[in-house]
Amino acid sequence: MISRIGQSVFDTVQSTGQNINDALFGAPIRLGVTGLARSGKTVFITSLVANLLAGGRMPQLNALAQGRVELVFLQQQPDDTVARFDYETHLGALTSPTPCWPENTKGISQLRLTLRIRPEGFLGGLRGTVLQHIDIIDYPGEWLLDLTLLEKSYEEWSASALANVDMRDIGADYATLLAQTDGSAAFSEQNAKALATTYGRYLTQARLAGFPDLTPGRFLLPGDLAGSPVITFGPLRSLDKASKTSLYREMRRRYDAYKDKVVRPFFRDHFSKIDRQIVLIDMLDTLATGPQATKDLRNSLRDLLKAFRTGRNSILSKFFIGNRVEKILFAATKADHIPQSQHKDMAALIQAFVDDAARAAQFSGAQTASMAIASLRSTTETEQTHNGLSLECVRGTDLETGKQVAVFPGKLPQNPQSILSEAEQAIDNWSLSDFSTLKFAPPKDALRAGEGMAHIRLDQAAQFLFGDKL
């Protein structure tokens, strides 16, 4: 360990030509960035890194505001077997002459950012500048939901998965297939494949429909596991008796293998080493989808928070020994879709979701906060008059048509509890059914020299997540 740290300082000195007096300041900060698909992870990391590298637009990050950050640079990441977060390609997409959003990312990736800083107060005067690494780890939130599988037997998981399949229209194909499938019959690879493919299709539709209960997570993001037995299974109705060679027993065996060979290693090798965490949530999209999706988001947050539960009875401590996450930030992303005047309602709503999830997951331990952010602000605000009424709108480029549009996105409730209870009852006449689902293109000239990228509260998020360590 000592030699590795020594080596990396040496590399830094070599690569940046910095003063040999630079010393490491504390352990690397391991910052986890997660969220369900399309929640905004890639844009968040790209904008955070671009803004730190540019040293601009981050007045709420104290170390920067106090002028104590002398240099920021990218460095070789510590883990050789994890993909590097492709910062340059993602930045390239956002800043190209025809700006576009980065492509979907699959799986885990990592980036090491190193800050050369002057520590605060006494230490600063004594030691001169020091180096602080920030290792950013991007991983899909779907993988966190898999943690609950460690506690669930195949029978339990099947029962809860099939309850949703039976309840939802999009589950019809799987329900039909299930009606034609005899779990006690001899196992055949075709049957297993048909179950996995149809269940995978259902999960994909569930995700598109905004339902966030999406296990097993690797069905959606298989990476290099595609086609392997460990993700070729599906939920079956419980059987009293099934022979060793039956489809049912093999499905159960594969489910157990998925837990042992896929879920456990991720938590052991990556998750348990994270000490600061941001969970990104696309709340606006979920709210626009409807009450059922909102209820499901609430349930997912409960499951997700279980991953951060500490104490002897937590799932994590039952299976792993690891670091304790010290801070978790829940960030409602894409806040630039609504005018500033509604941001406090957005923050209150996310806080209500998190409080509720934290209570249900019996979570305590880490310091948490909630805020509404936009990693790359893509709109401006404008007032429009409609039927004699003045409405606060947001203006930007419609992603679909490429045209400039000004939209009134709708109004978030001032009382978050009303939405929570509407969602709980899954009522038909949903008060947010008119909420805008329009998507904006990234702005032109997103990164001007020396300025960083326009954002909303990205600096506050950074201050909460690691500002205290700088």
Ligand SMILES: Nc1nc2c(ncn2[C@@H]2O[C@H](COP(=O)(O)OP(=O)(O)OP(=O)(O)O)[C@@H](O)[C@H]2O)c(=O)[nH]1
């Ligand atoms: N207006 C606006 N849209 C955003 C912002 N951040 C993300 N988006 C939108 O959200 C989409 C998803 O963002 P990503 O950062 O790719 O999300 P992700 O979580 O990495 O997605 P996956 O890799 O597919 O899981 C983008 O394509 C944009 O349409 C933002 O700050 N403002």
Ligand SMILES: [Mg+2]
């Ligand atoms: Mg991504």
